[in-house]
């Protein structure tokens with residue numbers, strides 16, 4: 001028979017229970033025992049959901065209080081000394097690595113956290129020493145949780161991050177120079193012990209995640225698979241059988257690194273269905289193929305017919321006993337259950353499938369290929385109906401949008417004149433001093449703002465009252481900027497709940513959920529809006545607020561928009577049309593907004609694209625070039641409808657552009673503001689090397705901390721920047737928006753920033 005498998009389940013619980021519990025624990029409102037009991041309750045509940053759905057292979061050790069890689073760091077004894085030296089207990093040491101610890105005389109910052117492949121989940125980076133040793137803890141979490149499930153009558157398949165991925169995803173600690181992959185021989189004994197313990201506990205298979213196989217790997221990392229998996233193979237029956245698991249990309253370019261005699265190999269056939277035959281051809285004679293056919297990264301109902309066809313194609317070559325059907329990746333990236341969505345339009349709700357529903361889908365697919373489609377006829381019929389309804393719905397298809405897209409010309413992507421002409425026209429209008437100062441858009445989102453927004457959402461105050469409140473906030477923000485002496489003002493974004501959701505709510509083609517939270521990092525969850533159909537803008541989205549801001553200020557006012565690529569990346573995208581098409585639709589909607597802002601007297605317009613980089617395909621080459629091509633075009637299409645005298649800004653929360661600087665330059669934004677306070681000013685060299693002609697505002701201070709930078713610090717920073725940028729190019733601004741800050745520190749920091757800018761004006 002063909003088995004069904006899930007690679008991992010979301011941990012938060014139906015009501016973000018884990019978030020609530022961990023935050024209550026951090027806040028001293030829940031004891032450690034209570035936190036652990038809640039975690040156990042969630043694990044059991046999640047196993048039961050999968051079991052009740054009829055899933056054959058249910059994962060364990062996919063749970064984590066903060067992050068699964070962090071759990072491995074601790075269980076492998078790879079905790080840097082700064083976290084162990086104060087004698088924190090295991091749980092507090094774990095959280096200290098995840099989020100820092102500043103209590104009772106202990107003061108350590110967190111380990112670095114970065115995006116998990118191209119998802120919006122963040123993992124904690126293994127941070128290793130030159131003399132790193134590893135030691136398995138006495139009660140490894142994988143073993144404990146396997147037994148926990150077993151005691152509850154559920155036989156699970158433990159999930160481990162594989163040794164090559166663990167090391168390749170890690171880094172040398174500060175001041176250390178070790179290449180993590182060189183530590184493989186020291187790490188393998190730990191895996192060996194862990195696998196033996198799992199076997200003793202009763203595990204017969206283990207899912208060993210080696211997703212780094214989808215990258216372009218350095219030869220050393222690629223070569224590491226062989227010794228690692230040969231070692232495991234040599235252990236024979238002493239350890240469970242291993243399912244070597246890859247996802248988020250194809251592995252065709254690295255097939256030679258897949259261990260030949262491994263028990264199972266999992267591949268992502270949602271992302272890369274075309275790899276199936278090549279992988280099958282390269283499979284060891286007995287290796288089982290785990291076919292990832294249910295999307296772990298998106299919320300669409302699986303097209304069962306298509307998924308079954310894919311599984312059948314594999315079965316035809318390998319036979320039923322050598323195929324498992326599975327989710328493409330862990331379901332961590334999907335919300336818990338569609339059942340919580342009480343407000344969704346039923347037409348649209350019928351198109352979705354969250355983690356709990358995907359569990360049913362995978363079981364149905366397995367049954368269909370095992371017993372034949374007749375065994376699940378009702379499911380298949382209902383599914384076909386949903387697919388048909390979605391494909392033909394007027395919500396999906398808007399002929400006017402398609403018509404407009406068909407008329408987009410090359411010229412629509414370009415500004416009227418080249419930058420030198422534009423900047424002259426802009427300068428005439430804006431009259432800015434040298435080293436102009438500005439901010440990135442948002443000002444502190446105070447408690448009062450949240451309260452009023454909540455009251456408005458609940459209908460406790462009228463729209464008129466809420467608008468009045470927002471106007472007052474804007475007026476106050478303008479006043480503060482006047483006092484600070486900034487040069488280009490912003491309205492402060494008090495009306496925005498979130499930089500993508502706010503636009504999504506005002507665009508046709510989007511759907512919103514109430515409970516569809518997805519873990520981003522630690523206890524932080526996001527609720528991405530869903531792009532369900534062709535996107536259009538029924539009415540202006542930000543003009544009212546910006547126009548009001550212009551009317552109460554005596555200096556240039558910058559309008560704020562979220563760019564097309566960021567809107568797309570931070571939403572659940574459609575899976576029925578290419579992302580480039582969705583980006584273009586968003587771009588056209590934003591283009592209208594940009595032009596309307598210009599008409600309303602907004603002379604400076606910033607279109608933020610902080611998510612541009614994370615959309616970069618994982619491998620260089622054709623796919624990456626194609627992405628950059630359409631992403632840049634979308635940005636240009638959204639910003640080039642304006643006159644020369646209107647100044648277009650863009651903002652990115654990073655400055656590591658080396659890999660794709662040509663794309664950043666191609667955006668042709670008049671002014672770019674980028675993060676730079678935490679990065680090396682040397683990164684600005686790319687602007688020099690490419691003789692970048694336009695203006696740049698590298699952030700002069702970090703906005704993620706309440707710390708106030710001194711005037712001198714900012715001056716030093718500007719001095720460094722001037723080694724790379726011309727004075728007439730340089731803008732002075734913070735790293736990013738200020739919404740998470742308090743007013744007190746915001747004002748103090750901005751006073752120092754403005755003074756530093758003034759100082760340089762006297763020098764040049």
Ligand code: GLN
Nearest residue numbers: 440441442608610737738
């Ligand atoms: N304009 C946005 C803000 O200031 C930009 C946020 C971001 O780059 N993440 O909040």
Ligand code: ZN
Nearest residue numbers: 652653736737
């Ligand atoms: Zn930013």
